[in-house]
Amino acid sequence: MKVTAFVGSARKQHTYHAAEKFLQLLQSYGNVDTEIVRLCDYNIETCKGCRICFDKGEEFCQFKDDRDKLIEKMTHSDGVIFATPNYSFQLSAYMKIFLDRLGFVFHRPRFFGKTFTSIVAQGIGKGGDIVKYLHFIGKGLGFNVVKGSCVKTLEPMTEKARRKFDLTLERASKKFYARLSGKKYPSPALFWLMAFRMARTSMQKMLDENWRDFTYYRDNGWFISDYYYPVKLGMFKKLAGKLFDRMALTIIRS
Ligand SMILES: Cc1cc2nc3c(=O)[nH]c(=O)nc-3n(C[C@H](O)[C@H](O)[C@H](O)COP(=O)(O)O)c2cc1C
Numbered sequence: 561m562k563v564t565a566f567v568g569s570a571r572k573q574h575t576y577h578a579a580e581k582f583l584q585l586l587q588s589y590g591n592v593d594t595e596i597v598r599l600c601d602y603n604i605e606t607c608k609g610c611r612i613c614f615d616k617g618e619e620f621c622q623f624k625d626d627r628d629k630l631i632e633k634m635t636h637s638d639g640v641i642f643a644t645p646n647y648s649f650q651l652s653a654y655m656k657i658f659l660d661r662l663g664f665v666f667h668r669p670r671f672f673g674k675t676f677t678s679i680v681a682q683g684i685g686k687g688g689d690i691v692k693y694l695h696f697i698g699k700g701l702g703f704n705v706v707k708g709s710c711v712k713t714l715e716p717m718t719e720k721a722r723r724k725f726d727l728t729l730e731r732a733s734k735k736f737y738a739r740l741s742g743k744k745y746p747s748p749a750l751f752w753l754m755a756f757r758m759a760r761t762s763m764q765k766m767l768d769e770n771w772r773d774f775t776y777y778r779d780n781g782w783f784i785s786d787y788y789y790p791v792k793l794g795m796f797k798k799l800a801g802k803l804f805d806r807m808a809l810t811i812i813r814s
Pocket of ligand 1: 569570571572573574575576645646647648649650681682683684685686687713
């Protein structure tokens with residue numbers, strides 16, 4: 561199994577070391593190859609919001625940067641980690657610019673069956689909000705998301721803080737490894753079932769084949785499937801899915 565960590569810090573310090581430690585732990589559990597990608601080593605342009613990737617397709621983007629190289633790294637991984645420092649109580653700019661370059665993937669998710677988590681390194685606090693945000697981001701991109709973790713790095717780091725740093729990563733890496741080796745295509749939570757059914761119904765009814773979202777959904781068979789990937793829905797979720805389709809129709813017609 562291949563696990564790639566994307567690090568959004570230009571320093572080779574706490575965020576990098578946390579990602580490195582996490583990957584070393586995964587390797588120690590067995591059968592895992594790892595790679596660390598430092599976003600600062602790649603050319604990632606700042607999205608100008610033209611929306612051509614949404615509407616016509618990502619290949620029409622005006623920028624010829626390393627976006628596709630980075631996407632390819634995710635495509636060829638079984639597990640992905642986004643690690644970022646907390647800057648001004650948010651993601652680092654490296655990480656945010658990277659996420660904006662993936663904006664079209666939120667329209668057309670693709671990383672199904674791949675395990676995802678996040679690591680936030682911070683001095684003081686509020687990193688929990690960033691972890692929650694990255695949880696949502698991972699889901700939106702299609703990943704199978706494991707709750708992320710937050711490590712405190714306030715300097716000078718005490719021995720106790722170092723132990724806590726290690727313990728947090730040890731616990732998180734065990735959970736990640738269990739998911740990586742376990743069930744890859746879980747039954748969706750109601751929220752994500754709703755997001756899928758409402759998106760696909762509105763795309764089918766409001767767009768046509770001049771829109772990339774329409775052709776992507778059509779070509780993946782998503783206009784007629786229960787969810788993004790084959791999964792057995794229980795009776796309750798089947799009914800809920802039908803209700804979400806109908807809700808989308810009502811909203812479109814109103
Ligand atoms: C510009 C800047 C802003 C920061 N803002 C916050 C913050 O809002 N909250 C926090 O807890 N730590 C903050 N920190 C501390 C960093 O999150 C912490 O030092 C982290 O370990 C940095 O990651 P690095 O060691 O990989 O560079 C900030 C650090 C910098 C340089």
